[in-house]
Amino acid sequence: MITNFSKTNSIFNQFLSEIRDARVQKDRLRFRKNLERIAEIMAYELSKTLKYSEKEITTPLGEAMMNTCDDEIVLATILRAGIPMHQGLLNYFDKADSAFVSAFRKHTSKDEFEIEVEYCASPSLDGKVLIISDPMLATGNSLAAVYQVLKRYGTPKQIHLVFGIATEEGLNFIEKKVPKSTKIWVGAVDLELTAQAYIVPGLGDAGDLAFGEKV
Helix, strand or coil: CEEEHHHCCCCHHHHHHHHHCCCHHHCHHHHHHHHHHHHHHHHHHHHCCCCEEEEEEEECCEEEEEEEECCCEEEEEEECCCHHHHHHHHHHCCCCEEEEEEEEEEECCCCCEEEEEEEEECCCCCCCEEEEEEEEECCCHHHHHHHHHHHHHCCCCEEEEEEEEEEHHHHHHHHCCCCCCCEEEEEEEECEECCCCCEECCCCCHHHHHHCCCC
16 A cells, blocks of 8 residues: 555645755755654654554543554664654654664666665564655665565564655565555655666755765
8 A cells, every 4th residue: 555645735745845945955954854744744644554442541630541552663764864754753653663774775887786785773573563764765676675684573563664755666666575565655756767766856865965975
């Protein structure tokens, strides 16, 4: 199941338009904050799919019956670009555990590269709800490589993939690499992918825009 937030009108579209806008992108703090706010909205919508049960809550004046979440959640992200979205999800799922994966493009030529994962820190995923976030899903190769590494840490009860912008090609690819029950949440879907695997119109390099250009 894919939920595309750009298909409906909400304040989400304002935040998405600003992370695309070359003028607004010059404000690095605002770029990071908009990625965070995008993830917060996605977290709220995603939370409606989780398991809840009624519990008795003691207030200063009595007792109240409230439906609260029963699921154990693990938030996973790909360093470094994924950090702002990870923080947005963590703002809402504040009791969640976190997993971090370092993945990068190892170029074999100008237009060809392999995805190399060199680091992963994760709690057990057995029986948990796993939410993997990344601002951009281009070819889907990075996400597939990260998922293969995370599988070593157990079998989640449910997987959610959260992306700011994705391509149709990347979505088609990743749907073949994850369980059929996986739910995908995306801010917008762009049609073009360059030979260098950049999304058009996209927004540029999310990691560089958030944290500065790499050497």
